[in-house]
Amino acid sequence: MTDFTYRLAQKRQLVTELPGPRSLEWARRRRAAVAAGVGSSVPVYAIDADGGVIVDVDGNSLIDLGSGIAVTSVGASHPSVAAAVAEQAAHFTHTCFMVTPYEGYVRVAEALSELTPGDHEKRSVLFNSGAEAVENAVKIARLATGRSAIVTFDHAYHGRTNLTMALTAKTMPYKAHFGPFAPEVYRMPASYPYRDRHGLTGPQAAQQVIDQIEKQIGADAVAAIIYEPIQGEGGFIVPADGFLPTLVSWAKDNRVVFVADEVQTGFARTGEWFASTHEGIVPDLITMAKGIAGGMPLAAVTGRADLLDSVHTGGLGGTYGGNPVACAAALATIETMRQLGLPARAREIEALTKPRLRRLADEIDIIGEVRGRGAMLAIELVHPGTDAPDPFTTKAIAAQALSEGVIALTCGTYGNVIRLLPPLVISDDLLDEALGVLETALRSAAAR
Numbered sequence: 495m496t497d498f499t500y501r502l503a504q505k506r507q508l509v510t511e512l513p514g515p516r517s518l519e520w521a522r523r524r525r526a527a528v529a530a531g532v533g534s535s536v537p538v539y540a541i542d543a544d545g546g547v548i549v550d551v552d553g554n555s556l557i558d559l560g561s562g563i564a565v566t567s568v569g570a571s572h573p574s575v576a577a578a579v580a581e582q583a584a585h586f587t588h589t590c591f592m593v594t595p596y597e598g599y600v601r602v603a604e605a606l607s608e609l610t611p612g613d614h615e616k617r618s619v620l621f622n623s624g625a626e627a628v629e630n631a632v633k634i635a636r637l638a639t640g641r642s643a644i645v646t647f648d649h650a651y652h653g654r655t656n657l658t659m660a661l662t663a664k665t666m667p668y669k670a671h672f673g674p675f676a677p678e679v680y681r682m683p684a685s686y687p688y689r690d691r692h693g694l695t696g697p698q699a700a701q702q703v704i705d706q707i708e709k710q711i712g713a714d715a716v717a718a719i720i721y722e723p724i725q726g727e728g729g730f731i732v733p734a735d736g737f738l739p740t741l742v743s744w745a746k747d748n749r750v751v752f753v754a755d756e757v758q759t760g761f762a763r764t765g766e767w768f769a770s771t772h773e774g775i776v777p778d779l780i781t782m783a784k785g786i787a788g789g790m791p792l793a794a795v796t797g798r799a800d801l802l803d804s805v806h807t808g809g810l811g812g813t814y815g816g817n818p819v820a821c822a823a824a825l826a827t828i829e830t831m832r833q834l835g836l837p838a839r840a841r842e843i844e845a846l847t848k849p850r851l852r853r854l855a856d857e858i859d860i861i862g863e864v865r866g867r868g869a870m871l872a873i874e875l876v877h878p879g880t881d882a883p884d885p886f887t888t889k890a891i892a893a894q895a896l897s898e899g900v901i902a903l904t905c906g907t908y909g910n911v912i913r914l915l916p917p918l919v920i921s922d923d924l925l926d927e928a929l930g931v932l933e934t935a936l937r938s939a940a941a942r
């Protein structure tokens with residue numbers, strides 16, 4: 495990474511127990527005002543954040559290995575993003591692109607055509623959240639194909655709206671008691687190499703899916719297949735080589751729209767601008783959000799011009815979609831990612847982290863697998879000598895890391911995965927320190 499000046503001291507420093515008294519006071523006020531259905535994995539209240547640190551209301555400085563779930567790749571207050579936001583807000587915060595359009599929206603769409611895989615003619619439409627992007631990718635695929643079935647997968651996560659809950663695999667906490675869900679959604683086996691007892695190659699696993707689609711749905715009823723090129727909430731699952739290319743080529747032969755959900759994997763996170771590139775696939779549609787706008791809410795569907803342009807004028811939109819402040823933030827974020835070379839920085843983070851975690855995995859017997867790409871890395875925890883998921887130990891490790899001032903998130907269908915999603919602008923020293931804390935937590939869990 496090129497030199498980077500931070501506004502806040504890049505250090506881990508605890509001045510109170512966690513949570514401190516001020517955070518506890520906010521927790522009390524929160525209980526009386528905020529719906530109980532919203533959870534928070536970290537019990538401290540943020541007051542500032544920059545680079546690789548989050549500072550809380552008690553003055554504790556924590557190392558951030560979560561980036562607000564893969565969002566603040568350029569940091570949570572990158573000066574060029576902050577300046578772009580302030581500048582745009584000083585002129586206009588909103589006109590509604592469907593009423594009075596503006597340049598920022600068009601510029602973001604131009605940038606997305608350039609950055610996404612494939613050199614075919616593309617179009618984009620902007621939204622506010624990942625779930626909204628996924629919903630719209632499905633709308634576009636259905637209209638363009640005149641078909642209704644959508645193929646999704648085990649371990650998939652696509653959002654919390656009604657249709658995206660239907661696409662999401664895991665019931666607790668995402669779906670339980672929130673149904674009935676949208677119809678015409680079919681779930682197929684994902685490629686999960688660590689847990690694939692048949693040891694299928696990628697193409698074999700894809701063939702199994704294809705057979706099932708043809709037998710259970712019929713290729714000519716399928717509008718779209720949707721897949722996360724690394725399944726995120728499901729456990730940072732990297733599919734076996736050749737799995738996605740086989741599915742994509744079948745989709746192409748059968749005029750099925752292939753949607754890559756790159757909401758979590760996109761924007762330099764995995765060491766490429768988009769994780770589809772690692773798989774050697776060019777999706778028909780890509781959904782994006784999270785890292786796109788340095789923390790401002792923005793999402794997009796980008797893809798084949800013929801698909802997006804098949805929708806009648808007025809068929810896509812929303813009051814806030816492509817908000818001008820969020821677009822300004824996205825343009826500054828993309829420019830920053832280019833200037834700092836953040837795809838390469840994500841690969842550096844992988845090189846600093848993965849071998850170290852793999853060495854640890856050789857030493858202690860609670861790590862089933864270390865996997866991931868770029869700065870989207872994971873440790874899957876199991877009961878020693880088995881592949882039985884150990885969510886309890888996983889939670890304990892994240893809790894210990896937190897008590898030492900390191901924010902590490904968990905994920906996974908079985909809740910047994912520690913995931914590392916540091917801001918890409920984290921310094922080597924801070925990353926090294928955070929990994930040290932995590933290693934100690936893993937070792938002490940293994941010794942219990």
Ligand code: PLZ
Binds near residue numbers: 624652757
């Ligand atoms: N698609 C691949 O990862 C969001 C969700 C956290 P929204 N993932 C984090 C939670 O518990 O709500 C996500 C994703 C993929 C879609 C989404 C949805 O994006 O911006 O949260 O709607």
